Amino acid sequence: MAPEPPLLTMSGITKSFPGVRALDGVDLDVQAGEVHCLLGQNGAGKSTLIKVLAGAHQPDGGTISWRGEPVVLRSPIAAMRLGIATIYQELDLVEGLSVAENVHLGHEPTAAGFVVRGKAAKKSTAALLKRLGHAEIDPGRLVGDLSAAQQQIVSMARALSHDVRLIVMDEPSAALDPDEVDNLFRIVGDVTADGVAVVYISHRLEEIRRIGDRVTVLKDGRAVAGGLPAKSTPTREVVALMTGRNVEYVFPRRPAAPAPAEPVMRVQGLARAGEFASFDLDLRPGEIVGLAGLVGSGRSEILETIYGARKPSVGQVTVEGRPLRPGSVRAAVRAGLGLAPEERKAQALLMLESVTRNVSVSSMSRFSRGGWMDRGAERRAALAATRELSLRPDNPAVPVRTLSGGNQQKAVLARWLLRGCKVLLLDEPTRGVDVGARAELYAVIRRLADEGLAVLLVSSEVPEVLGLADRVLVLREGRVVHTAPARELDEHRVLDLVMEGTS
């Protein structure tokens, strides 16, 4: 390409935290107008690297050049002034402020230096939203009232409201539906056509194929490959670079034929007004049933209603012939249900606590007499449960927050394994879990099913549902529109069913 100096050059960047060398001499160069993808497993150093780039972390060593000039990014403001904007995975918007106020936060158009010119802010925000293809978002609305996808658009508008030359996007597609992802890619295409560079972080290889120009792969705080062609580098090679071994996106084999058995859980006519209508399901021991559907199709709501976390309008859940008290999590747990919720950190984990305590939290009565904890028995049982799932590190005394996403998920699974649950409800079990660890989680889930557990799986990734489940229920707008064995479906068919009539 052009022989002009790269927009951004980072070389030999090092950064240590107490006990961890997060970056161990990373090189990265980004050209104006390109989409540069950053790949790596959790803990490879992606987050630290982009925080250095955003001025949020100061590197211990290495140099950063901007348009050929060496620079020091002392603070997020310094990075912003150069024209570097970062859109973090956890959106940093103020929910109590309007769209326009968020977009202009920190650089409001003012009169006399301090009076905010609200109309001007709204007008420029509306122009930005239009450019992003979302003119329907009202700049006056509160950000807290918007959907996750819309909030992301607002984040993007905020980035573009500065004179931006480089946008860093940390897993922007994680919370988006396929059509929203398409819009995101269109926007990425638009801004790069204007000469803006995008550093794009994602776990999804197929996305990187679609929009990426070059790929840099990080592993253990080093760039193991820099500037590979994004479209032509074989998947095997990329995965091998990330994991250090040759791993395919593998699913465990299904047992030849699921043994016929009495259903362990029956759901009859379950419904919640405005969310989903008349959901029926017979779930047998050893069976994995997948729910496929878009965000908003009611899939998470169904799971949470079965679990008692939401109260159904009508309908009934029976476990082993006994009806559950509607709207009672405790009744569901006592009957043998376990939920691995979508938002692990917010809904499942006690982040300040050890793995042991996170695993034992649902089975405390088993390790106590008269309320008195037998900590030895607790420790041994937690260790056994985490070992059975090969949770790493092999030391349940460590705080759960230090684990990778995949291992945190295993801690949640170990909780229910220890409890001895009969029905496991999995909501997006591999969200935020890197490719290598996914295959391992799939194998764990299948093994638990083979051992007699019944699993109800929700995932927004169709290949995951098809690869893991025995039977698939396709949801659209709160209704089951199709039921079939997974082997009789393919991705296109499911996507057709999911999207049909919605386009």
Next chain:
Amino acid sequence: MTQPASPPRDRTDKVPPTAEPPVWRTLAAHADVRTLSLLGVLAALVVIGGITKPDEFLDTRNLQLVLTQGSVIGVVTVGMTFVITSGGIDLSVGAIVALSSVWATTVATQEYGFAGILFTAVLVGLGCGLVNGLLIAYGGMVPFIATLAMLASARGLALQITDGKTQIVSVEGVLKLGERDAYVLGIPPLVLVFAVVTVIGWLILNRTTFGRRTVAVGGNAEAARLAGIDVRRQRLYLYLLSGLCCGIAAFLLIILSGSGQNTNGNLYELDAIAAAIIGGTLLTGGRGTITGSVLGVLIFTTITNIFALNNLQSDVQQIAKGAIIVAAVLVQRRTASTT
């Protein structure tokens, strides 16, 4: 530095400076850094007290007094620690102590003697805790607001009962426990109660399912709920526990002062919260330490004592307390970010 000759400093001076790092390192490896730093502050205060008023401060009777005075607020702080660990707050503790102490010392109650006073104090504490707990756990009220309302009403009720007068206790058994040289098992009775409450509190928080649930609710209430914990019932129990501690503290205060007054327990809520926070309990919940809270109480009580011995006014004490809270939290933030 000059070397004044009083016992505690002699002991510290004997440790050669070169031997210090390994000693600290081995200790730090086995104990909580926070607890150690609090112990260090307490030790420093003892040294200051020893230097400024060597004879009065280190007198056994004075040290007993420090512990006795700390016992009342100490018992309240143990209950407060549980509430804060669960992510809540109890602003009504001082008012509950006042109400319990006056209800337990009315002429009518005193007719039932020692047991009547004790029983009433505890029951009133539990009753207030029950109201707090029900409003918060099942009424969905924010703890700050519910207990603020309780603060106002309990104080009002206490004033109504006493009409602003001090209610002198005439029950022999109670007065006896309040005498200067009253000992139970060789320990001043208030200190004994404080010690027992502390030990039980520590055991409950660290060794029982109740303690685990408290931490879980404070760390992540939604996760606790989805893990099958009855979050609401746990919250109710926690405010009951705090009320119980207030009732016990009220009884101790009756012993100590030989009376019941509607002005009792003034600003206890702030002292208890401050002691828990400098002890290392997270105001946002999810982490609590009884040991830290007790050390926090002892630090505050020691400061009050040293200031009183040196004839410094309470305004100076308040300023010093404020400074200590700020310093303790800043130090904790620093140690938290480097470990």
